[in-house]
Amino acid sequence: xxxxxxxxxxxxxxxxxxxxxxxxxxxxxxxxxxxxxxTVQRGETLGLVGESGxxxxxxxxxxxxxxxxxxxxxxxxxxxxxxxxxxELRGLRRRIQVIFQDPYSxxxxxxxxxxxxxxxxxxxxxxxxAAKRNARVRELLSVCGLNSRFADRxxxxxxxxxxxxxxxxxxxxxxxxFIVCDEAVSALDVSIxxxxxxxxxxxxxxxxxxYLFIAHDLSVVRHLCQRVAVMYLGRIVEMAxxxxxxxxxxxxxxxxxxxxxxxxxxxxxxxxxxxxxPGEVPSPMHPPPGCVFHPRCPMAVATCRQQRPPIRExxxxxxxxxxxxx
Amino acid sequence: xxxxxxxxxxxxxxxxxxxxxxxxEFRTGAGTVRAVDGISYAVDPGxxxxxxxxxxxxxxxxxLSILRLIPDPPGRITGGQILFAGRDLLQLSExxxxxxxxxxxxxxxxxxxxxxxxxxxxxxxxxxALEQHRGLERAASHQRAVELLKLVGIAEPIRRLKQYPxxxxxxxxxxxxxxxxxxxxxxxxxxxEPTTALDVTIQxxxxxxxxxxxxxxxxxxxxxxxxxxxxxxYANRVNVMYAGRIVESGNAATIYHRPRHPYTIALLNSxxxxxxxxxxxxxxxEGQPPDLTRLDAGCSFRPRCRFAVEACAxxxxxxxxxxxxxxxxxxxxxxxxxxxNETVKETAA
Numbered sequence: 001x002x003x004x005x006x007x008x009x010x011x012x013x014x015x016x017x018x019x020x021x022x023x024x025x026x027x028x029x030x031x032x033x034x035x036x037x038x039t040v041q042r043g044e045t046l047g048l049v050g051e052s053g054x055x056x057x058x059x060x061x062x063x064x065x066x067x068x069x070x071x072x073x074x075x076x077x078x079x080x081x082x083x084x085x086x087x088e089l090r091g092l093r094r095r096i097q098v099i100f101q102d103p104y105s106x107x108x109x110x111x112x113x114x115x116x117x118x119x120x121x122x123x124x125x126x127x128x129x130a131a132k133r134n135a136r137v138r139e140l141l142s143v144c145g146l147n148s149r150f151a152d153r154x155x156x157x158x159x160x161x162x163x164x165x166x167x168x169x170x171x172x173x174x175x176x177x178f179i180v181c182d183e184a185v186s187a188l189d190v191s192i193x194x195x196x197x198x199x200x201x202x203x204x205x206x207x208x209x210x211y212l213f214i215a216h217d218l219s220v221v222r223h224l225c226q227r228v229a230v231m232y233l234g235r236i237v238e239m240a241x242x243x244x245x246x247x248x249x250x251x252x253x254x255x256x257x258x259x260x261x262x263x264x265x266x267x268x269x270x271x272x273x274x275x276x277x278p279g280e281v282p283s284p285m286h287p288p289p290g291c292v293f294h295p296r297c298p299m300a301v302a303t304c305r306q307q308r309p310p311i312r313e314x315x316x317x318x319x320x321x322x323x324x325x326x
Numbered sequence: 327x328x329x330x331x332x333x334x335x336x337x338x339x340x341x342x343x344x345x346x347x348x349x350x351e352f353r354t355g356a357g358t359v360r361a362v363d364g365i366s367y368a369v370d371p372g373x374x375x376x377x378x379x380x381x382x383x384x385x386x387x388x389x390l391s392i393l394r395l396i397p398d399p400p401g402r403i404t405g406g407q408i409l410f411a412g413r414d415l416l417q418l419s420e421x422x423x424x425x426x427x428x429x430x431x432x433x434x435x436x437x438x439x440x441x442x443x444x445x446x447x448x449x450x451x452x453x454x455a456l457e458q459h460r461g462l463e464r465a466a467s468h469q470r471a472v473e474l475l476k477l478v479g480i481a482e483p484i485r486r487l488k489q490y491p492x493x494x495x496x497x498x499x500x501x502x503x504x505x506x507x508x509x510x511x512x513x514x515x516x517x518x519e520p521t522t523a524l525d526v527t528i529q530x531x532x533x534x535x536x537x538x539x540x541x542x543x544x545x546x547x548x549x550x551x552x553x554x555x556x557x558x559x560y561a562n563r564v565n566v567m568y569a570g571r572i573v574e575s576g577n578a579a580t581i582y583h584r585p586r587h588p589y590t591i592a593l594l595n596s597x598x599x600x601x602x603x604x605x606x607x608x609x610x611x612e613g614q615p616p617d618l619t620r621l622d623a624g625c626s627f628r629p630r631c632r633f634a635v636e637a638c639a640x641x642x643x644x645x646x647x648x649x650x651x652x653x654x655x656x657x658x659x660x661x662x663x664x665x666x667n668e669t670v671k672e673t674a675a
Binding site for chain 1: 380381495497498525526527528529530531533534552553554555556557558559560578579582583592593594596597598599600601604605607608609610611612614615
């Protein structure tokens, strides 16, 4: 296998929790990301799925270096970017971009669409010539399926789907090679969501992009990603290629998660025996000892309460963190 | 419209709720928005009816209109009838309406954090409903509140009653909302996107709970959602809304297997599905949803429709029977779509 474009090793992001107004003291830690390892090959799309608070967004923010991880390595194209300081990150920002979930809050309402898309080029001093820059803006708009007239509009004049296309055009402005899509289609209506998914796929092909696709919608992830990692309470519990993960899930959490997704077909639904995963996600400030999933797990045995199961490769490319899976 | 009602009244039971030609408008700076533009449907006792649609389709406004919870101004119910257990809710006084809300009709909204009062304990919010609608004494209402929390699967109900909404998780809050909705033995619960803000595993728990309770207690349920999977799992009947109108209505199985409106067909084809092999590409509904202030005389789905013909621009198609029992579509070409459908399914398979 060739060297991966991104290699994450033992990534940890612990946030301090403090109390008191005058005498602030640290009273605990939220282990948002607690020892995560994965790789992303060039041109590949890795899906990162899980429920709120599982650490998928924080993992993405660490890779974007919007957070400085408290431990671990993030090797991007061979260089460990985890310890880099602000100034050293400038070059990296051109290569790694992000598309956010909410097309309403991630675009500056006081800027015209054209300015929004030109902004990254100005910041990084690419295309200092205004005419060329405008031509590039128009090109990006058309690549993202928008009429070049939109350059003179404000975000509030556009629909949710159109705004998300602007967010994508902005991410493409610097010709990045890696894009973190953080719930990029989650806020969109079903009919618009499919349009944007197709656009993301076209762009991946056209520009040879690599995606880290963070989402909670499992059917969208399956459609878009070659490989998928499932996170629970700061850890990866299962990782495999997309087809294997969805047809033959091994970790009890993955199974519960898949069973919880209703299929849009009443006859299929009628025949599915379905038992929801009981309980709720525990607080990441006080994670349970041993396997973090054991309080909700139908397969849990005594050892699960004491030992944190390491993630292991049960067959080539299929990783599971569960001691009960053979 | 009358023809449809005539056909529908052929059913065994008299409906619990019957909405006839409901119109709700909002007057905005940009013009009048006909958010609900003449919808009619009925709900039988104990049945689960889903209203599906995307943002701006009027599905929530339609539900809020039943409860007369439309803020006026800018909104106003401008026409129609809402017959509930023999009375037209639109003719009741505000006082009588307050008796109905939270009494005979319970409500569950999307965001439990904003629909619960943050400065009252869970217990107070439950007992308030009981004291107001049922005239129960303090002790009796407290006991009923404990029972209700047990009913919705909340452990340690006595301790929970003393807590405030912010001390509970999202799933727990939604359980409390359901307990409040059930407090006065309603005949109908209206749930507006009850699980949209929740995680998948919690969503499954809440939906199972609502299904189990409404069946056990014989409560009818109107569930408003954009999630086609949720509808398939829980609804008996489905109304599909687009731009303020019901474009297709029928049994869940009919709507999913033999849809007869281009919008329903497009919607079903545009979602990736876990139970089918991966497609190379999704088949989205092209274009954008219409601007509701600028609707013309024609079918509002026309600009995005693959089957549009000249007639679609001239007038708006009414809901008409497809021939299958209880199945209606608002499309001029619905009979041809029956055939088109088969080919769609074959290519998908």
